[in-house]
Amino acid sequence: MTDAHTTGPFIAAIDQGTTSSRCIVFDKDGRIVSVDQKEHEQIFPKPGWVEHDAKEIWENVQEVVAGAVVKAGITSADVKAIGITNQRETTLLWDKNTGEPVHNALVWQDTRTDALCKELGRNVGQDRFRRQTGLPLASYFAGPKVRWLLDNVEGLRERAERGDILFGTMDSWVIWNLTGGTEGGVHVTDVTNASRTLLMNLHDMEWDRGILSSMDIPAALLPEIRSSAEVYGKAKGGVLDGVPVASALGDQQAALFGQTCFAEGEAKSTYGTGTFMLMNTGHRPVNSYNGLLTTVGYRIGDSEPVYALEGSIAVTGSLVQWMRDQMGLINSAAEIETLASSVEDNGGAYFVPAFSGLFAPYWRPDARGVITGLTRYVTKAHIARAVLEATAWQTREISDAMTKDSGVELTALKVDGGMTSNNLLMQTLSDFLDAPVVRPMVAETTCLGAAYAAGLAVGFWPDTDALRANWRRAAEWTPRMDAATRDREYKSWLKAVQRSMGWLDDTTAEE
Ligand SMILES: Nc1ncnc2c1ncn2[C@@H]1O[C@H](COP(=O)(O)OP(=O)(O)O)[C@@H](O)[C@H]1O
Numbered sequence: 001m002t003d004a005h006t007t008g009p010f011i012a013a014i015d016q017g018t019t020s021s022r023c024i025v026f027d028k029d030g031r032i033v034s035v036d037q038k039e040h041e042q043i044f045p046k047p048g049w050v051e052h053d054a055k056e057i058w059e060n061v062q063e064v065v066a067g068a069v070v071k072a073g074i075t076s077a078d079v080k081a082i083g084i085t086n087q088r089e090t091t092l093l094w095d096k097n098t099g100e101p102v103h104n105a106l107v108w109q110d111t112r113t114d115a116l117c118k119e120l121g122r123n124v125g126q127d128r129f130r131r132q133t134g135l136p137l138a139s140y141f142a143g144p145k146v147r148w149l150l151d152n153v154e155g156l157r158e159r160a161e162r163g164d165i166l167f168g169t170m171d172s173w174v175i176w177n178l179t180g181g182t183e184g185g186v187h188v189t190d191v192t193n194a195s196r197t198l199l200m201n202l203h204d205m206e207w208d209r210g211i212l213s214s215m216d217i218p219a220a221l222l223p224e225i226r227s228s229a230e231v232y233g234k235a236k237g238g239v240l241d242g243v244p245v246a247s248a249l250g251d252q253q254a255a256l257f258g259q260t261c262f263a264e265g266e267a268k269s270t271y272g273t274g275t276f277m278l279m280n281t282g283h284r285p286v287n288s289y290n291g292l293l294t295t296v297g298y299r300i301g302d303s304e305p306v307y308a309l310e311g312s313i314a315v316t317g318s319l320v321q322w323m324r325d326q327m328g329l330i331n332s333a334a335e336i337e338t339l340a341s342s343v344e345d346n347g348g349a350y351f352v353p354a355f356s357g358l359f360a361p362y363w364r365p366d367a368r369g370v371i372t373g374l375t376r377y378v379t380k381a382h383i384a385r386a387v388l389e390a391t392a393w394q395t396r397e398i399s400d401a402m403t404k405d406s407g408v409e410l411t412a413l414k415v416d417g418g419m420t421s422n423n424l425l426m427q428t429l430s431d432f433l434d435a436p437v438v439r440p441m442v443a444e445t446t447c448l449g450a451a452y453a454a455g456l457a458v459g460f461w462p463d464t465d466a467l468r469a470n471w472r473r474a475a476e477w478t479p480r481m482d483a484a485t486r487d488r489e490y491k492s493w494l495k496a497v498q499r500s501m502g503w504l505d506d507t508t509a510e511e
């Protein structure tokens with residue numbers, strides 16, 4: 001229910017994430033009025049393959065929207081706009097006549113296109129992709145997943161060429177269904193999501209015809225690329241019938257927006273299943289020479305796009321889940337802090353969680369997880385500590401790369417996401433970065449960012465200054481580690497990273 005101080009109108013944000021979908025209703029001060037959330041199944045058909053059932057996701061989205069509206073005790077008349085944010089890169093093709101997906105969605109973590117990426121790299125060249133799209137050629141991104149589906153689902157290419165098939169990341173799937181589906185649903189994506197496909201030219205924000213042809217992807221599949229904050233259409237049916245759908249941003253860009261990183265040089269890092277650090281680089285795309293991605297931060301209506309540099313880490317919170325579910329060393333994610341705090345240090349152990357290869361700044365699909373430095377002294381508590389340190393060191397590596405690429409020294413890092421409830425991790429992060437780490441009052445920055453963008457699009461908030469005024473610090477950690485210890489430990493970490501590389505070769509590749 002709404003509390004006594006909260007009066008409408010409101011904005012509803014839908015976050016279609018990797019592990020769950022949630023809907024949050026926000027008031028004008030950016031405060032949370034209600035939340036509803038539902039997990040969906042993670043499907044692992046083979047090593048390295050990760051899929052989602054898109055129908056299940058759409059059902060969950062409808063359920064959580066209804067749940068959040070009911071919990072808030074409001075009706076569609078109180079909701080001025082709906083904002084969408086989503087797990088990025090996760091790829092779906094569906095039949096526009098029936099609304100049926102042609103295959104499960106291929107999730108961003110899925111590595112089945114590694115071999116295809118290698119082949120494209122040989123035939124087309126790595127540099128071409130980097131130059132046009134800002135991205136390295138990697139299985140992480142959507143384009144190769146589209147190509148895999150076209151090559152592997154029988155009869156699909158012919159249907160796609162006939163114009164019967166639509167491609168979308170989860171923003172497109174949710175918006176198409178929300179605005180009517182087979183009854184006139186709009187087929188759009190926003191610039192931030194499109195910038196993760198390896199198919200969009202970063203400079204003119206259009207699908208790149210040359211890349212489409214070298215990847216053999218028919219243009220008829222593709223959604224229209226729109227800004228991140230404008231009205232795409234109205235919800236048709238459901239509890240929010242008639243409410244404008246007014247924003248879409250990939251979840252990490254939404255968090256950048258929700259953290260109000262509107263000025264060049266401002267950065268945030270989100271600690272969930274994976275970790276993603278983004279720095280606003282203003283109206284210019286900064287090329288990375290240090291393994292980062294150049295991506296679109298956001299674009300509000302017709303205004304100039306804002307770009308970002310991104311460091312993506314595939315495995316952080318999911319390593320804690322692995323310790324709990326696969327290793328049984330802890331009973332809950334929160335217990336990792338208790339276990340790790342029971343020792344003074346890592347006991348000489350380092351854990352490089354390269355479970356799906358290494359993402360930024362290395363982009364090494366041949367890497368696999370390693371624990372190094374083991375002696376009989378090492379206990380499970382030391383391993384727990386090494387698990388947390390892995391997240392902090394990976395952030396440090398990305399922060400170093402960002403400084404090299406942008407010339408901007410990190411003065412403080414804004415953080416959010418489920419792992420930031422871990423105080424030991426946040427302190428370790430501040431120690432390894434040698435910079436303050438700050439967490440805002442509203443930790444749900446992803447939904448907040450989508451709500452802010454939707455609210456700007458319909459005039460609910462006048463401008464970004466009004467949004468900045470809502471940002472409030474909840475906690476701050478400052479460095480306590482001496483420089484000599486930090487430098488020594490960093491060297492050991494970098495050595496451990498080297499040990500993880502080159503594990504897969506042609507004889508061990510996971511096909
Ligand atoms: N106290 C904690 N310490 C370390 N990791 C945690 C803690 N609480 C949650 N996590 C991790 O955070 C992740 C959930 O964060 P969340 O932001 O909800 O992720 P996502 O949006 O990617 O689903 C899980 O992977 C979980 O293992």
Ligand SMILES: O=P(O)(O)OC[C@H](O)CO
Pocket residue numbers: 016017018019086087088089108250251252272273274
């Ligand atoms: O759903 P999350 O929070 O794990 O985020 C996934 C990222 O968008 C992948 O690029």
